[in-house]
Amino acid sequence: MSKYEEKTIIGETLYEGKIITLRVEEVELPDGGHAKRELIKHPGAVAIVAVTEDHKLVLVEQYRKALERTMIEIPAGKIEANEEPAITAIRELEEETGYGARDFTYIQSFATSPGFADEIIHLYLAQGLYSVEQPAEGDEDEFIGLLEVTVEEAEKMMETGEIFDAKTAFAVLYVKQLLSQV
């Protein structure tokens, strides 16, 4: 047991939606005090760092209602029930970009908002990209545009705020290091 552990004394599920669940829990702190924690449960997601033969990073553009703006991000998607993350990654890359990849490798996983949510993103590197002839279609409520940019262009887009997403910012630095080692 961690010396920092917070034990749940009592908890209540206040909302169970299609994607997220809201729980409020009363916890016992390491010093015996109590605190309230507001917690979001999420099924987890994958994101794909897809790099073309000419060393461009594949990005998608879509409206993000939570932020009320169009966001430019690396391809990503929620893990469906009982789906292996690697399968989600292959599926989402095809649905969102029309690409398949000859070379798919796991990079790492991380929590996106540990202060209130359990969402974990599993990151994959996709290289050896090819166009899938009749790509699977994505969710019918997703409208997505496709971009391919160099690392220098992506860095510029971080400076201007056009890229404004944590996993994508990580991906830009990751690809920069990857390509500098080639």
Add this chain to the structure above:
Amino acid sequence: MSKYEEKTIIGETLYEGKIITLRVEEVELPDGGHAKRELIKHPGAVAIVAVTEDHKLVLVEQYRKALERTMIEIPAGKIEANEEPAITAIRELEEETGYGARDFTYIQSFATSPGFADEIIHLYLAQGLYSVEQPAEGDEDEFIGLLEVTVEEAEKMMETGEIFDAKTAFAVLYVKQLLSQV
């Protein structure tokens, strides 16, 4: 107006907590169809990439109830009402690590979970660190440990999953690049 915009038709606030608010909105899609969006509103946060004179990254260790595990992250904290993010960053660095910084600069901001939350993290670089004699204390429900690691150690901790947090993963790559340019 963005061609991808989703207009709110009707919305409802289902929970207003101390930190997060849950809204469910019915939106009109670009093709006229409808969809439901589950949205978390969050006040936003800052995170500090603090680098010591001997080129170590300052990390904090704390229990994250949402993930039911101890997490190792860069220092971070929520923005209080009417607080400038730069002030939050100085305050949180002192509260969580006992450090002040002679050299505080803005790096960039990003959304952590754009699929369902509006949380934005503003990242700052803190250098020229010094120990504050009587540092301000943090929230009484926060129990935090302090670590200082080299970039190589941090990279190892990403591989093993000890570092398992998006902003911290970004920070490790960022500091690696920063120090390689020194």
